Amino acid sequence: EKMNASNGVATDFFTMQGTNGGNIRWxxxxxxLKVHDGSILGFGASTSLQDTxxxxxxxxxxxxxxxxxxxxLFIQTDGPSITxxxxxxxxxxxxTFVPGGAINLYHNYGKKFETTSNGIDVTGLVEFDSLSGTGAVAIT
Structure with a gap:
């Protein structure tokens, strides 16, 4: 099968076939760009294809x-959050993770844990196997 190309630009589709059936297809x-099972997208400065x-x-x-x-490994955003x-x-x-701000954890569609500028906010029941501490501990 021929690959259609004009001025070094391939059009339509092409497949790169691996020795173990791991194909990559544009x-x-x-x-x-479809990467089939058994194919790896590798990134990094290594000169070895097996070492990424x-x-x-x-x-x-x-x-x-x-x-x-x-x-x-950094996961970064310039948007409002990472979800x-x-x-x-x-x-x-x-x-959800708000850059420089709150971290929210959810269960069954409801927010259960949130970090705030004052500490944390927990919604629902908090269970302890044991509780010990120093300083002020107030549980009501």
């Missing part, structure tokens, strides 16, 4: 973002 009609600092891949039913380097939740239901939040 689909120009939908602007999608960060990897993004999918195997069977599991998806991975893996930091394999010596440094820190962890379900793609199937935008209301099914697990956590």
């Amino acid at each position: 689909q120009g009609n939908v602007n999608t 600092d960060m990897e993004i891949f999918h195997v069977s039913n599991e998806s991975y973002i893996r930091d394999t380097g010596a440094g820190t 962890l939740g379900s793609t199937a239901n935008n209301l099914a939040l697990s956590a």
